[in-house]
Amino acid sequence: MSNVVSVIIPYCEEFTPRLMLEDAIESVEKQSVPTEIHVIEDPEKRGPSWARNKGMQQANTRYIAFLDADDLWQPNKLEEQLTAMENTGAGLSVEGNPEDSNTFITNRINESISCPTSSVTIDTNKVDVQFRTELERFEDHLFMIEAALQSDVCLCPDIVTVRKHDESLSNDGDHKLWYQERLKLAKIIETEYPNISGLSDSIYSRAYYSKSRHHQIREEFPEALEYARKSIKHQIWWKPVAVIGLSKLGKYKQSISNIVNS
Template identity: 25%
Template sequence: MSALVSIIMPSYNTAPYIAESINSVVAQTYADWELIIVDDASSDNTDEVVAPLCHPRELNCHPREGGDLSSKIHYLKNDRNRGAAYSRNRALREAKGRWIAFLDSDDIWTPDKLEKQIAFMDKNGYAFSYTRYEEMGEDGKPTGTVVGGPNRITKTGMYNYCWPGCLTVMYDREVVGDIQIAEIQKNNDYAMWLKICRKADCYLLDENLARYRKRGGSISNHSYTSLIKWHYKLYREAEGMNPVASLFNTGRNLFFGVWKKVKYVGMF
C-alpha cells in the first residue's frame, strides 16, 4: 500500500451540506487521497448535488468501468437504506489506501488536516490518531466550543469512553489491518475504535483541524435513556459481552462522558 489516504464518507439526506464536506477534501494540501462516498438510499437530492462535484471537467477525474466512479471520488449507492455501519463497512471494503480517515457528509476539515496528521503519525511511528475539532451549528457558524481528549488512549481508555471525534480519526491499515464492524444503529464509529485499539494506542494531535456540525438528529442531542440503550447495545451486540459486563461498561462510559465535558470540552 502506498501513502494514499482513503477517506470514508457515509451519507444520508445531507444534500444541504455534502458539497461543503467534499470541497474540504478537494482543498487538502495533501494530494494523495481518494474519497469513498456511500449514500444510504437518500430520499433528498444528494445525487444532484454530488454529480457535478465528480464531473471530470471540475475535478480532473475520469470515469472507470463498473459504475459511477472517478479516479479520486467514488460515489456508491446502497440498494436500500441500511444504516451508517453498513455504509462504512462497504466503503472500507473499497478502500485502497494505507491510511484510513473518516469524514461524515455534514462535517468539514481544515485544508491542512491530512498533511499535518500524516506528518504527526510518521514522525512518531503512530498507527492510530485523532485531533481536536470545533463544533458548529446547522448553519455552519462556529459555536466556539472546541473538543479535545487525552494525549494517549490505551485499550482501557477507549473502553472508558469514545474520546475521538469520528471526523478526526486516522489509522494505518498496514498495522491495524482491514476492519469491519457489527451493523448496529448507533455508536458504530465507536465500535470501530474498540476494534482498532486492540492493535494500537490512539494519540492526540493537539490541533483543531476539523469542524463538527451539531444537528438535531445528533446522538449527543438525545436523552440519557436513549444513550444508555445505545451504549448497552454496543457492548452487548457489537462486542458480544454478557449482560452484566454490558451494563458495567455502559455505566463506566456515562461517567467518563461527564468527565470529558468537564476536562476536555472547550479546551483551546
C-alpha cells in the same frame, strides 16, 4: 507527503442536506495531501457502519480517513495526522490532546473525551477493524477502541469542525435506543476483550445513570432510584449519587404534597 488517502463519506439525504455534503467534499479537496474520495450513498438507510465498511472495501490505499457528510476538515488535517503517525508509528490518529493508547481507551470508554468519527485516520498496514453493524450507536467508539488495541494511537488537536443540525442522526433523542446500545457495547467489551473487561463497568454505569436521569426529570422517582443504584453498583461517581439524593428529596416532596392535598 506523497501518500494518497482514501476518504470515506457515508451519505443519506434524509439525515444530511446535500449542500452540507458538498461543503464536506470541498474541505477534502483543500487538503495538502492527495486524496481519493468515496461517497457511499445509503438511500435504504442501512446505517453509517454499513457505508463505512463498504467504503473500506472499495479503498485500495494504505491510509483511510472517515468524514461525516455534515462535518468539515481543517485544510492541514490529513498532513498533520500522517506526519504524526509516521513520527510515532501509530496506526490510528484522531482529534484530541496527546495521550498514550491505554489512557485513550479508558477515556473513550468513560466518554471523557470527544473524538469525532470525522477525525479518524487509520493505517491499514497496522489496523484491521470493521465498524460493527449490530450497533446502531457507539459503533465509532468501539471502532476506535479496537483500532487502539491493535496499534498505538496519536492525537492531533483542532482538526475537525463538527456541524450540528436538526436532521443529524446524532441528534436522535430516542432515549431507550441510546440506553440499549450502551448495554450492547458494554457486553461486547466484557465478552470479547477480557483484558479490558473491567472497563465495561463504566459503560454499564453510564447506561444505568442515563436511565435514572431520564426518570428523575419526569419525576418518576422510584424508577430513578432503581437505576441510579444499579449505576453505582458498577461504578461510584457523582452523577448517579446526585440522582439518588434528588430523587429521595423529590419523593419526600411528593409525599408532603399528597398529605396536604388529601
